[in-house]
Amino acid sequence: MNNVIVLGSGNVASHVIQFINENNELNLVQIYARNSNKIDNSINKNLVTDDYLKIKEADIYIIAVSDNSIAEVSKNLPFKNRFVVHTSGSADLDQIDSKNRRGVFYPLQTFSKNKTVDFSQIPFCLETEFENDFPILEYFTQKFSSKVYRISSEQRKYIHVTAVFVSNFTNHMFTIGNEICKENDIPFEIFKPLIQETFNKINELEPVLAQTGPAVRNDSNTLKKHLELITNEKIKSLYLNISESIQNYNVKKL
């Protein structure tokens, strides 16, 4: 159950390979990579192959390649009826060729190549084509993290949309704030405790109940003042749109 082969050499692949290599209960049987130079030096190079025909037997094959390459890599596997999972948040399970038993092993986090990852803090979204394979994938994943969730392909699509709102769009709010600060000689530093507290609050309250600020207070005076201060028309319309959206949500919900 613990013999693993990883296919890929990108960000996610590197971190997964590193973890398996260092874990005593897991056995890294082999790595498939077109370019063995991309594999970290801490890994025994004899484990790496670039030949599909030389891929060995294992309990789990993890395809950690770009979304567009999952279909091709899985099609090239020279065997059938084995357990093959991908690591993508947005690719469907059926991107994997149907000759094998399919699954998804998706760690919900952004990875940077040179930053160590503490997998124990990362939630994993799992899916399997066959019920019997779920306990296998679950048992395997629990070596990485206790935060294991069963998530369908349909749910995974919405997870991706949600991640855009809570992470990508949130970062854009920071970008706009940072711009306003730069234009007015304000050190952006001073907002970091506030940002951290904004995040801490949703550990105690539902976000809709944690909402503060002029929009939710219906403080039209402050809204007007703020719109006068913002000179960039696009940012002004964003300010208006988000404020209206806050008012819609909070009126509806409270």
Added chain:
Amino acid sequence: MNNVIVLGSGNVASHVIQFINENNELNLVQIYARNSNKIDNSINKNLVTDDYLKIKEADIYIIAVSDNSIAEVSKNLPFKNRFVVHTSGSADLDQIDSKNRRGVFYPLQTFSKNKTVDFSQIPFCLETEFENDFPILEYFTQKFSSKVYRISSEQRKYIHVTAVFVSNFTNHMFTIGNEICKENDIPFEIFKPLIQETFNKINELEPVLAQTGPAVRNDSNTLKKHLELITNEKIKSLYLNISESIQNYNVKKL
């Protein structure tokens, strides 16, 4: 220099009173509050007055009342030429009656009544009408925190707009994410490590450089898929607006 009188009994007043009361280098001379019942039991009730005419002499008077009441409270003070500051992020310095030496002592954080505040982690934005008063206010504030910033009334307005983007609007992104999760039986919990990492990243990178996601990648395929998944027209238009804004910023800046 360390004799302080606080006027007010709300959120900010309570936390400031608590801090001064417990600090050995500061002397809480008196509290002005219309209703002494709102003052915490740990505070000696003999310190509280509801009579403007009984207000004593002190080095600093801190008006911690709602924005709309600053003018009235400061007008009622029965003395002149003393050092009087307010704690508001959005009120101008000249909301304080001009008979006294004016200043602003603004802690940049959201306060909750029943949650202990660690002032040492909070940035303070200071402003004084007269140059000579700045060192007095700075010396006093340093008892609370080492994060002391000199900020003009004009800058403070932009700080408030920035806070709306980085805190209020960010919380709304969490609200929308939470809604999408509820509708699709996804535990919102799973996004917390991602949200924390989104915040951690801006400690290492400028927000504009930390931007990830389909908008900045110009991944029109994913944008299209996401717009199909979102059924609420208003959220759809928000998704589009913010995505366009990301594209504007990042094209402009990179």
